[in-house]
Amino acid sequence: MTDSTYIPPHLRALHQAGLKYLLLVQLMTLLAFLPYLPGWFFALFLVVGLWRWRVLHGQMRKPPAMVLWAAVLMGLGALMASGLNRYSLDSAVALCLLGYLLKSLEVLRRRDGIFQIYLGYFLAGVLLLYRFDPIAALIVSLLLFFNTLALQAVTAGGHYNARYGLTQSSLILLAALPIMVAGYLFFPRLPPLWQIPNDQRGAQTGMTDEISPGSVERLAQSVAPVFRVAFDTPLPARNQWYWRGNTLSVFDGRSWQAEYRSANPFAWPSQAKLPSGVGPASRYSVLMENSGQRWLYFLDWPSAIEAGKGVILPDARAASRTPITSLLRYRASSHRTVNWPDQSGLIASNVLLPEQGNEPLRQWAQTQRAQYASDGDFIDGLMHHIRTEGFFYTLQPPAYPGDQSLADFWLTGRRGFCSHYASAVGYILRSVGIPTRLVGGYLGGTYNPTGDYVQVRQMEAHVWLEVWLGQGWQRIDPTAAVAPDRIEMNLDTLFRRSQPGDLPLLSRMGSLSLLNGLSLYWDSMLYQWQVLILDYDNSVAKAWFESAFGRFSPLKLAIAILSLMALVGFALAWGLGMVTWPTRQREPYRSLARIERWYGARADAETVQTYFQRLAAQHPSHSALWVLADLIEGSLYRHAEPIAAREFRAARHRLVKQRRRRSL
Numbered sequence: 001m002t003d004s005t006y007i008p009p010h011l012r013a014l015h016q017a018g019l020k021y022l023l024l025v026q027l028m029t030l031l032a033f034l035p036y037l038p039g040w041f042f043a044l045f046l047v048v049g050l051w052r053w054r055v056l057h058g059q060m061r062k063p064p065a066m067v068l069w070a071a072v073l074m075g076l077g078a079l080m081a082s083g084l085n086r087y088s089l090d091s092a093v094a095l096c097l098l099g100y101l102l103k104s105l106e107v108l109r110r111r112d113g114i115f116q117i118y119l120g121y122f123l124a125g126v127l128l129l130y131r132f133d134p135i136a137a138l139i140v141s142l143l144l145f146f147n148t149l150a151l152q153a154v155t156a157g158g159h160y161n162a163r164y165g166l167t168q169s170s171l172i173l174l175a176a177l178p179i180m181v182a183g184y185l186f187f188p189r190l191p192p193l194w195q196i197p198n199d200q201r202g203a204q205t206g207m208t209d210e211i212s213p214g215s216v217e218r219l220a221q222s223v224a225p226v227f228r229v230a231f232d233t234p235l236p237a238r239n240q241w242y243w244r245g246n247t248l249s250v251f252d253g254r255s256w257q258a259e260y261r262s263a264n265p266f267a268w269p270s271q272a273k274l275p276s277g278v279g280p281a282s283r284y285s286v287l288m289e290n291s292g293q294r295w296l297y298f299l300d301w302p303s304a305i306e307a308g309k310g311v312i313l314p315d316a317r318a319a320s321r322t323p324i325t326s327l328l329r330y331r332a333s334s335h336r337t338v339n340w341p342d343q344s345g346l347i348a349s350n351v352l353l354p355e356q357g358n359e360p361l362r363q364w365a366q367t368q369r370a371q372y373a374s375d376g377d378f379i380d381g382l383m384h385h386i387r388t389e390g391f392f393y394t395l396q397p398p399a400y401p402g403d404q405s406l407a408d409f410w411l412t413g414r415r416g417f418c419s420h421y422a423s424a425v426g427y428i429l430r431s432v433g434i435p436t437r438l439v440g441g442y443l444g445g446t447y448n449p450t451g452d453y454v455q456v457r458q459m460e461a462h463v464w465l466e467v468w469l470g471q472g473w474q475r476i477d478p479t480a481a482v483a484p485d486r487i488e489m490n491l492d493t494l495f496r497r498s499q500p501g502d503l504p505l506l507s508r509m510g511s512l513s514l515l516n517g518l519s520l521y522w523d524s525m526l527y528q529w530q531v532l533i534l535d536y537d538n539s540v541a542k543a544w545f546e547s548a549f550g551r552f553s554p555l556k557l558a559i560a561i562l563s564l565m566a567l568v569g570f571a572l573a574w575g576l577g578m579v580t581w582p583t584r585q586r587e588p589y590r591s592l593a594r595i596e597r598w599y600g601a602r603a604d605a606e607t608v609q610t611y612f613q614r615l616a617a618q619h620p621s622h623s624a625l626w627v628l629a630d631l632i633e634g635s636l637y638r639h640a641e642p643i644a645a646r647e648f649r650a651a652r653h654r655l656v657k658q659r660r661r662r663s664l
Contacts, residue, residue, distance in 0.1 A: 014113050017160040021150035022113055023049050026104065028146055029123050030097070032139050036130055037094055038082040044075070044101055052104045063105050071102055093126055113154040120147045134529055141173075148172055175572040182561055185541035206291045207245050207440045209262050211463055212255035213405060216419040216440075217395050220491055222458035226442065227288040227297055228527050230453040236282050238444070239487045240336065242300040242464065242475065243456060245441035247315035249350050251430070253357040253403055256423065256438045259349070260313050262294050265321045272314040275472075277303035277335030287530055288328045294319045297441060297456075299334040300475065306331040315346060315437070316473075327530055340472040347468050350435040358427060361407035365431040375434050375469055379476060382425060386481040390414055391421075393483035395495060421478035422463040435468035439475075444490045451524035459491050588632040591648045595628065598659070608632055624655035 030045050055062055063071075075098045084091040100119050107113055124143035128136060152165035206219070206226055227243075248256035260268050282299055296310055296318045307330035310318045320328075353362075368385075372378040397416040400408045409416055410424045422438050429436040443462035445454040464477040480487050486494050546552050549560065595615075596602060602611045612629035619625065628651045635643045 014108060014110055018113055018154040021153040022116060025120055025146045025150045029120055029143060032127055033097060040078060048101050048104045068105060089129060110154055117147050117151050133526055145169055145173055171572055175568050178564055178568050182564055186557055206293055207461060209246050209258035210255050211248055211419055211440050213400060213420045213423050216461050216463055217417045219458045219461040220395055224458050225289055226456050226458055227286050228453045228455050229284050229286050232283040241444050243297045243442040244300045244439055245295045245297050247317050248438040248440055251353060253354040254405055268311055272312050273341045274303055274312055275301055275338035275340045278337040278339060279335060281333045281335055283333045285331045290326055291324050294323055298332050301334060301338045302332050303335050303338060304333040347435045350437050351430050351433055353430050357403035358407045361410055361427060362431045365428040369432040383481040386478055391482045418479045419463045421482060422465055425478045426465055429467060437466050439464050439466055448520050448524050450521055451527045453527060455523055587645050587648045588635040591628055591652060592632055594652060622655060622658045624651055624658055627651045
């Protein structure tokens with residue numbers, strides 16, 4: 001092949017500037033995904049990047065095919081050893097990133113670099129499957145920008161102008177912004193065509209439909225938000241912030257389970273009736289985070305629910321037939337006092353206990369019950385017993401193994417969290433025939449004055465009781481007896497004073513007013529992002545469109561979007577210099593061009609003076625030609641100051657009149 005042989009652009013060798021930008025955008029993409037991938041991916045990038053850099057500088061050769069295949073097999077083995085051996089989002093993304101990194105070993109030509117950049121564009125979009133908050137939007141925007149910049153560098157010649165590449169990349173992304181906004185506003189929200197399971201990272205979070213002593217305090221170590229509540233009515237009193245989730249009425253000797261389980265939603269009954277409210281209602285909307293669970297949360301007790309496909313179950317709770325894998329918004333109303341529908345079918349099952357296990361506690365309960373005249377007095381006596389007999393509320397309770405766990409806790413250990421107290425008191429009440437069930441949910445929350453909503457975190461996880469005393473279910477919270485301040489305080493606020501060592505680091509730092517203020521402000525930003533961006537409804541944009549263009553129709557929308565695309569395309573072409581605005585000629589060239597159009601062009605090498613002499617000889621009656629000739633020559637050669645354009649216009653006007661008289 002000679003030097004004059006033509007090489008298509010896509011087959012030309014990749015120059016150093018292109019490789020540098022490719023390695024930079026690879027590093028940025030890897031860092032964005034690193035929290036969700038095994039750490040050895042970064043070591044792989046260092047090895048691949050070093051090898052590729054030395055190949056470019058002639059210090060190493062491109063690896064042979066056998067080495068590439070060995071690297072692929074070793075990468076697959078490392079993925080399996082890291083636990084990514086099932087079909088899930090993590091395994092699919094890890095496999096894609098593995099190919100993205102190993103591709104660098106054979107990138108020699110522009111075609112290979114362009115392919116790698118397109119894969120980078122794809123991975124930038126994949127990042128939004130993991131998180132979709134303002135920080136994620138900023139990271140994705142940066143990845144798109146630097147991929148576009150790398151594309152400029154790869155497709156350019158050997159002398160790449162970085163400033164020109166920055167300008168072009170910025171203009172391209174800015175031009176795409178209006179199209180993106182139009183698509184966001186008007187493109188319909190379609191359900192996913194397929195789903196990739198992602199249960200390997202423990203996608204299910206929050207309260208489950210099974211609770212045992214010791215299970216809830218693990219949630220209390222997390223400050224992750226569960227949901228946010230915005231009230232349309234005045235904010236209820238702080239001691240009424242009981243957020244109902246699961247109703248647990250089946251006890252197997254150690255754990256409490258819901259009668260209607262998440263594992264079999266097809267066995268759920270059809271829509272049941274909620275209790276009817278008495279008195280003023282609290283109306284609110286809930287913005288719930290992705291939990292992987294099915295349960296919805298409401299202020300105790302819900303009397304009306306607007307949750308789309310939510311199913312109301314007979315035990316005064318609501319659930320989704322599909323796991324909640326994305327942001328969910330719903331509305332509800334709650335009352336402090338309600339009239340319950342027929343509960344006869346539930347009451348009978350809420351006194352059942354296993355025949356064996358915790359016998360000492362059963363005997364203790366029956367002995368104590370004999371000392372009270374009524375069930376209500378007995379419950380009051382239990383709360384007094386908790387307050388006076390040395391019980392302790394702690395995030396680090398001892399383990400109570402075996403089938404006597406509740407008896408060991410109540411009679412000897414006396415150190416536990418809310419689930420211990422609720423389980424033990426629930427067992428005691430059932431032992432004496434009082435219908436009782438546990439309720440799993442959250443207690444409390446943090447009011448955010450910036451956004452005017454209540455944020456509920458995993459740390460507020462809580463368990464309490466409901467008992468049937470003939471007139472309806474009544475809430476009984478043993479935690480209020482052992483730690484009364486917990487009802488008025490969040491868990492971290494309570495333990496920060498007495499047991500700070502049991503709290504996670506972020507909760508211990510919450511006493512710093514500056515840090516707490518910044519945290520509330522950031523959470524308010526996230527809430528507004530979720531409401532305005534993630535929970536956006538096309539009906540809002542449709543109303544805007546109809547107010548400007550009349551009745552909505554697909555044809556009108558298509559014309560508007562195509563017009564917007566044409567306008568943006570023209571602006572982009574103008575910004576890149578592909579289109580220029582027509583400019584008006586300055587004098588004397590404007591007048592000279594008019595004369596040539598009227599009388600014919602000048603001959604080759606013909607001066608302006610000779611040209612006008614020839615015209616004057618051919619048209620002796622056109623005396624204005626001499627005036628224009630004098631102005632043009634004076635403007636070009638003699639005058640230091642420019643001649644006013646109006647003098648040229650006046651002379652041209654006289655010439656036009658003389659030509660018209662001549663034609664007559």
